[in-house]
Amino acid sequence: MDEAASWYARLNASDCSDADRRDFMMWRNTDPRNDRAWQSIASASDGLEDLANNSVIAQMIREAHSMPPVSSLEQQFDSHDERGSNEEEEESLAPPKPLLRYAMAAAFVLTMGLGAATVWKSMEQQAPEQVRLAENAHYATAVGESRSITLADGSKVTLDTNSAIEVPHWGKQRVVYLTKGQAYFEVAKDKLHPFVVKSEGKSVEALGTAFTVRAGLDNYDVALLEGRVKVNLGMAGARDTILNAGDTLSLSGKTIAIRHKYADKAADWIDGRLTFDAMPLGQIVEEMNRYSARKIVLQGTALQTKPFSGTFRSNGSDELVQALSAYGIAHVAMSDDQKLVLKAN
Numbered sequence: 001m002d003e004a005a006s007w008y009a010r011l012n013a014s015d016c017s018d019a020d021r022r023d024f025m026m027w028r029n030t031d032p033r034n035d036r037a038w039q040s041i042a043s044a045s046d047g048l049e050d051l052a053n054n055s056v057i058a059q060m061i062r063e064a065h066s067m068p069p070v071s072s073l074e075q076q077f078d079s080h081d082e083r084g085s086n087e088e089e090e091e092s093l094a095p096p097k098p099l100l101r102y103a104m105a106a107a108f109v110l111t112m113g114l115g116a117a118t119v120w121k122s123m124e125q126q127a128p129e130q131v132r133l134a135e136n137a138h139y140a141t142a143v144g145e146s147r148s149i150t151l152a153d154g155s156k157v158t159l160d161t162n163s164a165i166e167v168p169h170w171g172k173q174r175v176v177y178l179t180k181g182q183a184y185f186e187v188a189k190d191k192l193h194p195f196v197v198k199s200e201g202k203s204v205e206a207l208g209t210a211f212t213v214r215a216g217l218d219n220y221d222v223a224l225l226e227g228r229v230k231v232n233l234g235m236a237g238a239r240d241t242i243l244n245a246g247d248t249l250s251l252s253g254k255t256i257a258i259r260h261k262y263a264d265k266a267a268d269w270i271d272g273r274l275t276f277d278a279m280p281l282g283q284i285v286e287e288m289n290r291y292s293a294r295k296i297v298l299q300g301t302a303l304q305t306k307p308f309s310g311t312f313r314s315n316g317s318d319e320l321v322q323a324l325s326a327y328g329i330a331h332v333a334m335s336d337d338q339k340l341v342l343k344a345n
Contacts, residue, residue, distance in 0.1 A: 003027070004037035140164035141181070144291050144315060146272075151176075154188035155195060160214075160269055161291045161314070182214035182221075184270050201234030202251075211243075212267050220251040223266035272314050278307045281329075284320070292317045295339045303330055303344040 007024050028034050139159060141147050147159045153174055157165060163181025170193065176185070178199040187195045187206040195206040199215040209227025214220065222231055224243045231241045231249055233256070243249055246261045265275045276284050282304035285296045291314045298304050306329065312319045321340065324330040333343040 003034070004040070137167045138164065139167070143293055151188075153190060153193075153195075156186040158184040158270055160184075178213055178215050180215060182212060182269070184210070184212045184267065186210045187227075203232045203234070205230040205232075209245075212263075212270070218252065221248065221266070222250075223248045223263040225263050225267055268311070269314055273311055274314050275311045276309055278309050280304065281306050281308050281324075284308060288312070288314075288317050288320055291315050294337065296321070297339050297341045298330075299333060299341060299343045303342065306344075 007027065010020055010024070139147065139149050139157070141159045141161060141163050143162045145161060149157045149159070149165075151157065151167065151174075152170070155174070157176070159165065160182035163183055164179045165183060166177040166179055168175060168177070172193060174190070174193050174195045176195075176197050178197055183197075185195070185197060185206065187209055189208045197204045197206075197213050199213065199220070202215075202220055204211065204213055204222055207228040207230065209229055210225045211227075211229055212221075212223045212225075214222075220233070222229065222243065224245055224247050226245055228245070229243050231243060232238075233241070233251055235254070238256075241249060241256075241258070243258075246263050248259045248262045248266050250257045250259075265277070268275045274287060276287075281298060285298055289295045294317065296317055308324075308329070310320070310323055312323075317340070321330075321332065321342065324342065325332070328345050330342040330344055332340060334341040
């Protein structure tokens with residue numbers, strides 16, 4: 001922690017050089033403990049900077065600045081000690097109230113640190129729910145895996161197969177970056193700190209809600225189960241879109257589609273199911289393949305475009321193959337550990 005504090009001072013010095021910054025990055029990346037120590041220092045700094053904007057403390061500092069130099073006050077005390085004192089003189093030579101107030105504020109912040117800053121802000125705002133600093137972290141799942149995470153504010157995230165999020169330190173907003181795949185967010189209420197999910201220039205701002213976001217190479221999907229969200233697609237000329245419970249929004253290329261009362265089906269993956277409604281088999285297979293290391297391969301354009309409906313377990317590729325065989329749509333042409341090839345009947 002001492003090293004992290006030294007680096008903080010060095011990086012904020014007026015003569016900090018590029019070489020210093022390179023050395024810092026080398027130090028930070030050498031050992032995970034160094035990075036954790038740095039994150040703690042940075043978090044504390046952010047909290048104290050916020051506290052410095054507190055109107056009460058700012059007034060204390062302004063009043064303290066109007067006081068005589070400390071040296072002149074020390075001379076007054078020295079002179080007083082040399083000639084003796086009585087109760088009246090002690091009262092007249094007591095440090096003025098502005099200086100006392102400034103000293104109290106400085107001692108309060110410096111001795112209690114970030115914990116005191118959080119308490120101070122909580123007392124001033126009188127808000128029972130305060131956002132806590134999120135830990136700068138990365139969460140990911142492998143193919144066929146799902147994972148649930150509880151964030152610092154109590155919000156819950158469920159990661160779908162082959163998905164990842166980045167959680168930076170939080171400030172005025174609770175930001176989560178969905179870097180790939182799909183995730184379900186159950187957002188803890190906090191009107192003072194909006195919850196925003198960002199991905200490749202797009203964002204979803206929760207208005208006290210539960211929703212899923214999927215970020216693919218060529219598509220972007222939002223399904224809203226509860227509450228309301230504001231979606232910004234990051235496209236020139238496009239307005240923010242407000243979704244209500246049950247709505248889904250899909251972006252494919254530059255085509256935007258909004259469906260009502262469909263969110264439950266779109267979010268079936270949370271319960272380990274996938275629902276398809278008259279969807280081309282090519283898209284169905286692409287979705288099923290996300291959950292399995294053994295991939296289904298369709299032969300022929302006719303099979304790729306044939307519409308099909310059904311609900312299957314997310315890890316149930318064999319169920320899909322059996323259904324296609326039972327309906328006389330396709331049969332297994334070849335199978336090994338890596339792939340399963342289907343051919344139209």
